[in-house]
Amino acid sequence: MTESSVGASQARVGTVPDDEDYRQAVVELLGAIAYGELSAFERLAEDAKLAPTLEDKVAMGAMASVEFGHLERLHARLRELGADPFAAMAPFKRGFDDFHAHTAPADWYEGLIKAYVGDGLAADFYREIAAYLDADTRDLVIGSLEDAGHSAFVVDRVRAAIAQDHRLGGRLALWGRRLMGEALTQAQRVAAERDALSALLTGGVDRPGLDLAALGRMFTRLTERHAQRMDDLGLDA
Amino acid sequence: MTESSVGASQARVGTVPDDEDYRQAVVELLGAIAYGELSAFERLAEDAKLAPTLEDKVAMGAMASVEFGHLERLHARLRELGADPFAAMAPFKRGFDDFHAHTAPADWYEGLIKAYVGDGLAADFYREIAAYLDADTRDLVIGSLEDAGHSAFVVDRVRAAIAQDHRLGGRLALWGRRLMGEALTQAQRVAAERDALSALLTGGVDRPGLDLAALGRMFTRLTERHAQRMDDLGLDA
Numbered sequence: 001m002t003e004s005s006v007g008a009s010q011a012r013v014g015t016v017p018d019d020e021d022y023r024q025a026v027v028e029l030l031g032a033i034a035y036g037e038l039s040a041f042e043r044l045a046e047d048a049k050l051a052p053t054l055e056d057k058v059a060m061g062a063m064a065s066v067e068f069g070h071l072e073r074l075h076a077r078l079r080e081l082g083a084d085p086f087a088a089m090a091p092f093k094r095g096f097d098d099f100h101a102h103t104a105p106a107d108w109y110e111g112l113i114k115a116y117v118g119d120g121l122a123a124d125f126y127r128e129i130a131a132y133l134d135a136d137t138r139d140l141v142i143g144s145l146e147d148a149g150h151s152a153f154v155v156d157r158v159r160a161a162i163a164q165d166h167r168l169g170g171r172l173a174l175w176g177r178r179l180m181g182e183a184l185t186q187a188q189r190v191a192a193e194r195d196a197l198s199a200l201l202t203g204g205v206d207r208p209g210l211d212l213a214a215l216g217r218m219f220t221r222l223t224e225r226h227a228q229r230m231d232d233l234g235l236d237a
Numbered sequence: 238m239t240e241s242s243v244g245a246s247q248a249r250v251g252t253v254p255d256d257e258d259y260r261q262a263v264v265e266l267l268g269a270i271a272y273g274e275l276s277a278f279e280r281l282a283e284d285a286k287l288a289p290t291l292e293d294k295v296a297m298g299a300m301a302s303v304e305f306g307h308l309e310r311l312h313a314r315l316r317e318l319g320a321d322p323f324a325a326m327a328p329f330k331r332g333f334d335d336f337h338a339h340t341a342p343a344d345w346y347e348g349l350i351k352a353y354v355g356d357g358l359a360a361d362f363y364r365e366i367a368a369y370l371d372a373d374t375r376d377l378v379i380g381s382l383e384d385a386g387h388s389a390f391v392v393d394r395v396r397a398a399i400a401q402d403h404r405l406g407g408r409l410a411l412w413g414r415r416l417m418g419e420a421l422t423q424a425q426r427v428a429a430e431r432d433a434l435s436a437l438l439t440g441g442v443d444r445p446g447l448d449l450a451a452l453g454r455m456f457t458r459l460t461e462r463h464a465q466r467m468d469d470l471g472l473d474a
Contacts, residue, residue, distance in 0.1 A: 038291075041298055045282030054275075054323045054330075061278055061305055068302045071295065086291045093291075 015136060016081055025196040026137050027081055029129065031088030032190065032197065033144055034074040036122060038089070039096040041068040047111035056108070056157070063115055063150045070144040077140055091194065095186045102182050109161055109168065110175050113233065116154040117179050120229045124222050125187070132200050159234045173235040180226050252373060253318055261433040263374050264318055266366065268325030269427065269434070270381055271311040273359060275326070276333040278305040284348035293345070293394070300352055300387045307381040314377055328431065332423045339419050346398055346405065347412050350470065353391040354416050357466045361459050362424070369437050396471045410472040417463050 017023045044064035051057035075085040103118075105111035123145040130138045162169040191198050201215065227237035254260045281301035288294035312322040340355075342348035360382040367375045399406040428435050438452065464474035 038295065038298065041302075042282065042285065042294075045279065045301065048279065054326055057279075058275065058308065058323075061275065061308075064282065065278075065302045065305045068298050071298075086295075089291055 015134075017134065021196060021199060023081055025200040026133070027078060027083045027088050028091070028194050028197040029133075029141070029200065030074050030078050030081075030137075031083070031085070031090075032092045032194075033126060033141065034071055034078070034085060035089040035092040036096055037067045037070050037074070037144065039100060040064070040118070040122075043100050044115055047105055047108075047115065050105065050108040050111050052108055059150060059153045060111070060115065063119075066146075066150070073140060074144060077137070092190065095190045099182055099186045103179055109158060109172055112154045112158055113172055113176055113235075114179055116151060116158075116233065117176055117226065117229055118183065120151075121180070121183050121222065121226060124225050128218050128222070129200065155232055162234050169235060172233075173230065173237075176226075176230050176233075176235055176237065180223075252371075254371065258433060258436060260318055262437040263370070264315060264320040264325050265328070265431050265434040266370075266378070266437065267311050267315050267318075267374075268320070268322070268327075269329045269431075270363060270378065271308055271315070271322065272326040272329040273333055274304045274307050274311070274381065276337060277301070277355070277359075280337050281352055284342055284345075284352065287342065287345040287348050289345055296387060296390045297348070297352065300356075303383075303387070310377060311381060314374070329427065332427045336419055336423045340416055346395060346409055349391045349395055350409055350413055350472075351416055353388060353395075353470065354413055354463065354466055355420070357388075358417070358420050358459065358463060361462050365455050365459070366437065392469055399471050406472060409470075410467065410474075413463075413467050413470075413472055413474065417460075 017026065041064045044060055044067065048057050048060035048064065051060055078085040078088050103114060105114050126141050126145060130141050133141065158172070162172070191201075230237040254263065278301045281297055281304065285294050285297035285301065288297055315322040315325050340351060342351050363378050363382060367378050370378065395409070399409070428438075467474040
């Protein structure tokens with residue numbers, strides 16, 4: 001039995017929140033993260049085919065497996081919350097599938113950047129949301145974000161390739177901007193459709209939330225971190 | 238850090254055999270298993286796209302991740318043996334890639350059967366070979382074969398589908414025979430090309446091996462177990 005397999009055997013025992021709106025919001029959030037991890041697994045495994053060497057393929061495969069490995073704990077917690085994990089994931093299928101359909105990498109380097117930028121964006125976003133969660137859920141969400149140190153591999157490969165071919169840098173910089181745009185488009189659509197999840201950010205009757213100014217600052221932080229990641233890769237944001 | 242990621246952090250400390258021919262044979266065997274697991278991971282992740290439901294997709298994804306999760310220990314042992322894991326895997330690329338190219342499933346059920354029959358055949362074969370290995374390597378090889386209990390899921394799905402559509406049973410029975418034929422063809426080709434690996438089976442100066450009659454009995458056992466698996470699925474072998 002590895003951590004990659006999905007079951008309830010290692011379920012953490014957590015509490016179920018009394019507040020039904022909050023419980024529903026957490027179910028939506030965990031469903032979104034779980035579907036996001038499943039679709040990331042699928043796309044990374046697919047994009048691993050573009051790898052020029054076996055080493056690169058294994059590195060990309062490892063990133064895919066890490067994503068899949070998070071599903072078990074997310075599913076266990078969803079069950080604790082009285083939700084069917086698959087029903088909880090289903091509403092997010094369209095948003096993530098559309099994102100991936102619109103951002104199919106044309107080559108290995110686009111795949112690498114998508115893995116790095118997409119994973120980084122998702123991690124930043126979930127970390128921002130984590131501030132509004134109970135401790136149990138927060139630990140689970142943060143634990144789902146570890147990337148097992150594969151980022152260094154991407155930075156290394158991309159910088160080496162750009163050093164050899166400067167035109168590649170220009171193309172990949174545009175690609176990075178497109179990934180950011182598609183991610184924001186889909187995130188906005190999901191937020192518009194999922195009331196409970198949006199309420200987490202905007203607050204509830206007895207829960208503080210973000211006002212519009214705070215929401216604006218959050219997006220500024222997300223954009224700044226994206227720019228930093230592009231810079232790490234040697235690309236213009 | 239999950240078990241799915243690849244690195245040397247959890248390397249077992251084992252001995253390096255004095256016999257150079259034997260060391261080379263083990264390097265070839267572990268290289269073959271490692272490439273087989275990597276290609277199984279890729280194909281299972283690909284075939285998971287055919288899944289009719291999210292539950293099925295996650296079950297197939299779990300099988301893919303289990304395969305990938307074995308790579309780390311195999312690579313660690315290859316390094317201990319003084320081999321480059323990727324160089325050790327490379328000679329087996331063609332055989333496994335050809336097998337998969339010739340057995341691309343046409344639908345979800347063909348994918349399920351391929352996962353079940355392919356995994357079972359590989360496991361039987363490696364278990365047969367394990368009898369000729371030192372204790373360290375044997376433990377490693379046997380440990381690479383656990384399927385984390387996903388077989389029950391395949392049997393369940395296939396039997397239910399056949400019960401609903403008897404013609405499907407006929408088609409899938411033919412498919413199972415083709416899988417067996419392709420696997421034997423590729424295995425034979427690999428054995429013909431890899432001297433050290435073949436010598437493991439046929440013996441060395443101071444190591445007993447299989448004579449032709451024993452080799453025949455081994456293939457009979459493999460065929461019988463394949464027939465048993467087809468029977469478990471409700472299919473004619």
